[in-house]
Amino acid sequence: MRTTTDFSPLYRSFIGFDHLAGLIDKASRADKQSSYPPYNVELLAEDQYRITMAVAGFSEEDIDIESKDNHLIIIGTKANNSNENNQSTEGDSTIKAPRKFLHQGIAERNFERKFQLGEHVKVIGAFMKNGLLHIDLEREIPEALKPRKIAINGKSLLGQTN
Numbered sequence: 743m744r745t746t747t748d749f750s751p752l753y754r755s756f757i758g759f760d761h762l763a764g765l766i767d768k769a770s771r772a773d774k775q776s777s778y779p780p781y782n783v784e785l786l787a788e789d790q791y792r793i794t795m796a797v798a799g800f801s802e803e804d805i806d807i808e809s810k811d812n813h814l815i816i817i818g819t820k821a822n823n824s825n826e827n828n829q830s831t832e833g834d835s836t837i838k839a840p841r842k843f844l845h846q847g848i849a850e851r852n853f854e855r856k857f858q859l860g861e862h863v864k865v866i867g868a869f870m871k872n873g874l875l876h877i878d879l880e881r882e883i884p885e886a887l888k889p890r891k892i893a894i895n896g897k898s899l900l901g902q903t904n
Contacts, residue, residue, distance in 0.1 A: 778853055779818070789881040793857065798873040799850045805875060809865045814857040814877070820850045862887075 781795040797805065797818060806817045859879070866878040 778849060778851070779855065781855065786878075789883075791863070791879040791881075793877040793879070795855065795875045795877075796873065797870070797875045798848050800875075802870055805870075807865070807868055807877065809859070812859045812861070812863075814859055814865060814879075816853075816855045816857075816875070816877070818853045820852055 779795050779797055781793055784792045784794065786792055793814075795816065800818050800820065804818055804820055806819070808815045808817075860881065862883050863879055863881050866880050868875065868877045870876070
């Protein structure tokens with residue numbers, strides 16, 4: 743059984759850390775979200791990641807991927823297939839009846855899944871294979887923010903030696 747935690751003291755005590763307290767609050771609410779569709783997050787290399795989502799029954803046209811303001815949003819919208827199943831196909835005189843499931847274990851419901859991306863994480867590409875949606879991500883740290891070595895050579899650039 744999960745208990746809820748009140749983070750309001752963090753808002754009163756830590757001035758300037760409201761963003762961090764908001765992230766903690768958002769993470770606690772994320773546990774209550776639907777777990778559909780299931781997904782994995784893999785570390786492929788030091789700064790390369792892959793999100794893999796099980797999207798059986800969805801085609802590439804049914805899925806929209808958007809990266810905006812350090813958020814990755816994946817939306818799956820399944821069109822209603824009832825009209826498609828009732829129409830006769832060209833060259834085939836049989837009329838397809840609506841599908842009747844004895845057991846339906848493959849969910850075909852719409853979904854929206856959001857991921858918060860870290861600083862400098864960019865979406866590189868996405869592809870579908872065997873009912874799995876793969877989204878590749880990479881952290882690209884700008885040269886100005888990368889650590890650099892400073893050589894000690896005994897001379898000052900200002901023309902003075904110590």
